[in-house]
Amino acid sequence: MPIIINGREEPVPADARVSLLDFVREQLELFGTKKGCNQGACGACTVLVDGERILSCLALAVQYDGREVTTIEGLASGGALHPLQQAFIDHDGFQCGYCTPGQICSAVGMAEEVARGVPSHVTVELDAMEIALDHDELRERMSGNLCRCGAHNGIVDAIAEVYAGAGA
Amino acid sequence: MIELAYSRATDAADAIRRAEGGNAKYLGGGTNLVDLMRETVEVPSALVDVTGLSAEIGETDDGGLMIGAAARNTAVAEHPAVRARYPMLTRAIVAGASAQIRNMATVGGNLLQRTRCTYFYDTDGSRCNKRSPGEGCDAIEGFNRIHAILGTSPHCVATHPSDMCVALAALDAIVHLRGASGERTIALTDLYRLPEDHPDIETVLESGELITAVELPPSELAAHSTYRKVRDRASYAFALVSVAAALELDGDSVADVRLALGGVAPKPWRAWRAEEALRGSPATEESFLEAAEAELAEARPLAGNAFKVDLARRTLAAVLQTLTEGARR
Secondary structure: OOEEEOOEEEOOOOOOOOEHHHHHHHHOOOOOOOOOOOOOOOOOOEEEEOOEEEEHHHOEHHHHOOOEEEOHHHOOEOOEOOHHHHHHHHOOOOOOOOOHHHHHHHHHHHHHHHHHOOOOOOOOOOOOOOOOOOHHHHHHHOOOOOOOOOOHHHHHHHHHHHHOOOOO | OOOOEEEEOOOHHHHHHHHOOOOEEEEOOOOOHHHHHHOOOOOOOEEEEOOOOOOOEEEOOOOOEEEEOOOEHHHHHHOHHHHHHOHHHHHHHHOOOOHHHHHHOEHHHHHOOOOOOHHHHOOOOOOOOOOOOOOOOOOOOOOOOOOOOOOOEOOEOOOOOOOHHHHHHHOOOEEEEEEOOEEEEEEHHHHEOOOOOOOOOOEOOOOOOEEEEEEEOOOOHHHOEEEEEEOOOOOOOOOOEEEEEEEEEEOOEEEEEEEEEEOOOOOOEEOHHHHHHHOOOEOOHHHHHHHHHHHHOOOOOOOOOOHHHHHHHHHHHHHHHHHHHHHHO
């Protein structure tokens, strides 16, 4: 089965060692997804697989045949930016921009987890099925994405604007 | 990474057949194994993908839960029955790694993840008895702030890094295995070997044996449980010390208790001695601290991690205090 990247079917690499990250960057030349640490510590390589956020550096591409992968290039529709992309611009949610594609893909996946009621480390009541994405929840849930420029405040503001209202 | 063969198993028997001969490894979410292969700590010649095997989370006949080994960490953490009946397990899982990694990582893989000892990972520069048996251990005289204080040996002081397994140890989880010679079950606490003189052999698994499921026995106690993790930053870091605890009171004394410690030992550390000391004792901070001391009496701290003894003692007592207050509300 092919692997579906941003709606396009692509043949799975023959070499089992190729990570999903190297596959999209080096074979498909989709350079939006970034290689930061390449060991699962920074989140720069975050992509969505069937709507769930994962780390493409720790994923072997062969494991993902038949799955739908969305990278940062697949979030905008036509010429219109995804609302979160616009919010990152509006709130200065980056300086160098290297972590940004991972931050944005991660936040899209996070919003889906919150809507589903997935608890986090800071969720007080585990039986609560509705989770308010307040300041602590947002920061905890985005803790897998590091920004070494120090743009975290802008990143949090951008995500809060789109997914949490003004409360976070 | 060296070239390797990849295939996908359709069921447990198929997985075992595919892994026969050679140096095959079962592949779950890959969050640990892919990294270890890149660092050449693990050099399998073949990967057998077992993520297509059972990921089901279902009720057992006796009122417990059966969790397929391919279930993702997030799926376990968010399951309504786990949240309601085994809250310490949800708390432990969401205290570990990041959301992205929890979406990938499987239950079976979590049980078998390798230590995060930096010397174990440093293939070029450090000696490690776990990686190269008989070579020596550079952690014992090195930077050992993150290392173990219980269950260590003169050959290895590495910790088991899992949060989830600490809760599973406290919950009396049963691991279901399948190998070439058939199926068997084993208590999670018996799955792991202490390092002794063979730190390279971490479990009692036979060659090619596969974890197929983890069973949670029914437990009224487990509904009153929690997990606390102490780490160097607020999120996305391994435990310095963690405590999984369940507590039932009878008036002002401890009727029953389950305790396990993480970040302090080569395996998820069930605190049997502390439990024994607590049953029937008054539910006071004084007896909680005494019980912790009983558990930690045989701690053998290193130059860099002596702080863990007191940290474990106080964290254990604090978690029990929290559960006591919760029970009295």
